[in-house]
Amino acid sequence: MSSSAPNAVLSVSGIGKTYAQPVLSNIDLTLLRGEVLALTGENGAGKSTLSKIIGGLVTPTTGQMLFNGRAYTPGSRTQAEELGIRMVMQELNLLPTLSVAENLFLDNLPSHGGWISRKQLRSAAIEAMAQVGLDAIDPDTLVGELGIGHQQMVEIARNLIGDCHVLILDEPTAMLTAREVEMLFDQISRLQARGVAIIYISHRLEELARVAQRIAVLRDGNLVCVEPMANYNSEQLVNLMVGRELGEHMDMGVRTIGAPALTVKGLSRADKVLDVSFEVRAGEIFGISGLIGAGRTELLRLIYGADIADSGTVALGSPAKVADIRSPVDAVRHGIALITEDRKGEGLLLTQSISANIALGNMPAISSAGLVNGRDESALAQRQIDAMRIRSSSPDQLVCELSGGNQQKVVIGRWLERDCAVLLFDEPTRGIDVGAKFDIYALLGELTRQGKALVVVSSDLRELMLICDRIGVLSAGRLIETFERDSWTQDELLAAAFAGYQKRDALLHEAAPRNTL
Ligand SMILES: Nc1ncnc2c1ncn2[C@@H]1O[C@H](COP(=O)(O)OP(=O)(O)OP(=O)(O)O)[C@@H](O)[C@H]1O
Ligand SMILES: [Mg+2]
Structure with missing residues (x-):
């Protein structure tokens, strides 16, 4: 034209x-x-x-x-x-x-x-x-x-x-x-x-x-x-x-689901998260679905200690031992990682290099007696660049110079080599291209084979249906329903996402005095 x-x-x-x-x-x-x-x-x-x-x-x-x-x-x-x-x-x-x-x-x-x-x-x-x-x-x-x-x-x-x-x-x-x-x-x-x-x-x-x-x-x-x-x-x-063919199917490989790794009981905060309980086993991917504002991110933040719950407990391991998590530092010490959706706000140091950002979550692996070994730092970054196909000129390139999707890969790469038993992912493939999504799914699969327990929040139902063993639906702050793999349909998942709001509105109606006008 x-x-x-x-x-x-x-x-x-x-x-x-x-x-x-x-x-x-x-x-x-x-x-x-x-x-x-x-x-x-x-x-x-x-x-x-x-x-x-x-x-x-x-x-x-x-x-x-x-x-x-x-x-x-x-x-x-x-x-x-x-x-x-x-x-x-x-x-x-x-x-x-x-x-x-x-x-x-x-x-x-x-x-x-x-x-x-x-x-x-x-x-x-x-x-x-x-x-x-x-x-x-x-x-x-x-x-x-x-x-x-x-x-x-x-x-x-x-x-x-x-x-x-x-x-x-x-x-x-x-x-x-x-x-x-x-x-x-x-x-x-x-x-x-x-x-x-x-x-x-x-x-x-x-x-x-x-x-x-x-x-x-x-x-x-x-x-x-x-x-x-x-x-x-x-x-x-x-x-x-x-520029290449991709299947609609994702083979997540054989996983052995082990003992419970994360047990959440009665977690509540204000009117955002209400009495949420669930359990995730080692080697399992537990998906969380729901509408915007349903409390998905808030729930992950509570488990991670970024916000403090009004009531409820987070327990780890089997037999489950209640963990006293009052801050993200406590969470990391207990082996819980949160990979956030807001890479600019929380995830990344934009004015630092790829290797510095990846190193940030992995200090023990690349330092001894408080000194960072530069060669180990670069090698670690290069491994993640290769594994995730991060498009960059070198590990020294500044993160602000990467494209949006490649920044997201750096956020994820940072946590892959850590010794965390529980990984919480908030919208892990946000902004990631169709081909690279499958790279990330493969990485999630690899993590489960290492026996880690994964919680994945995603707005993309098809994605959850592709990779999860179970999907819990949050609606108006409550975990309304949990579906097992192969027993869900997209329609049922969607209906559940709305169900909590309908229930809440009905209750409000009942509670409201009828002669207010
Ligand atoms: N300020 C900069 N300095 C150096 N390289 C840059 C800069 N800004 C962008 N680039 C490079 O330009 C290329 C294109 O980036 P761009 O952000 O346009 O990609 P995109 O198509 O929007 O990708 P995405 O789907 O991940 O958002 C990337 O390789 C990126 O690293
Ligand atoms: Mg872009």
Whole structure:
């Protein structure tokens, strides 16, 4: 398609970017009014880099861009936004110590003679949040207090305020569950109808097939195809994305399920986690499913001592011995690891090298008498880089220079060599490409063969059904139901995810006096 297409909004030609090595070369692409273009490709293929060039965050090394027929050379993200070119970044960009309302209108606070109008700010914020179906959130809530899924919705809402001609969504649904995804899709259709051109980046095939009219695939920094979505079925799409065939099935290998390793009894905290009990055996993968806000992350944080339970116990080993865990340090000492979903907030030191980050969790293995052995540190990092296929120039590369998916692999790599009997994973494959997901599943399988007990929280039901021995469903803070492998269906799992809310609402109804009005 040439850049002279009458309905072209944005076109890029010959765009390239070179850091130490080239990461994008010679990209030609035209974006049309009112279309959704899916942009996909393996971790590190260059998707975010291309988006950041269009969004004004990165200056290209070569090439030109045209916006509405005029030369477009944004000097900053703000300049791009002023023209109506906006992007929701893969890594959240909100200020946790400011409120939802302040984050939404940071660049544009409503004011009267220099005074910020709180009332106006509040109502504008409620309106903006309603666009993504979250008008129930108090706009005065600090962003840092929201779960990461809700934070992502705030980020999306922020970009829908004001003029928007081109919207780039970089992995917008990585932290959302079904309900929020639907809301986002509704919003996308409305924007499309208004003529907004959208670039939608995701590793989730079924989403791409649903929202996009065209698909563009990047491989190693080259654009290998731009075609109508309808030309491909899902199998062909996977081939296109990873350049090789992948099965739908995952052989997790033979595992022997041993004695109970983790026994959780009656764990409760505030109204987030309510009386949760379960047991995970050595060599077993216990999945936890549920909607955003159901208490999944909160539950893991309680087990890990990152938050303190109001009541209930965590016991380890067999016979189970109650462990006194009051902090993550206690948890690690007891052999419990938590691999978090929020790699920026908790997981990674972005300004440090890959080897320093991996070393961080493995000090005893690479040091003696308090001194780190540099050669052991590099060797350890190299082992993880190879095992997880982390795309990087060397173990010394800074983590902030890695692509989103490769950062996630570093988070996981850090824990793989540790002597932990219990590993808690929160959304382990978030932002990981289809091919690399299977690498991670294989690693999880390997951990179970070493006799470790795994708890995996995931919003991807298919993923849980693929790898878990049992799946517990959390709903409104309660463990509503636990399913055994082969006795579950996707529909039953989904129904259970809603069941707790229905029960709670029914109870509230009953308890409420009927003559309040
Ligand atoms: N500031 C930087 N310095 C050096 N290399 C960088 C920098 N930013 C990105 N890269 C490299 O550019 C390549 C492309 O990264 P990019 O983030 O665009 O990938 P991506 O397709 O978005 O991957 P993912 O699916 O994991 O998000 C990667 O190999 C990455 O390491
Ligand atoms: Mg990316």
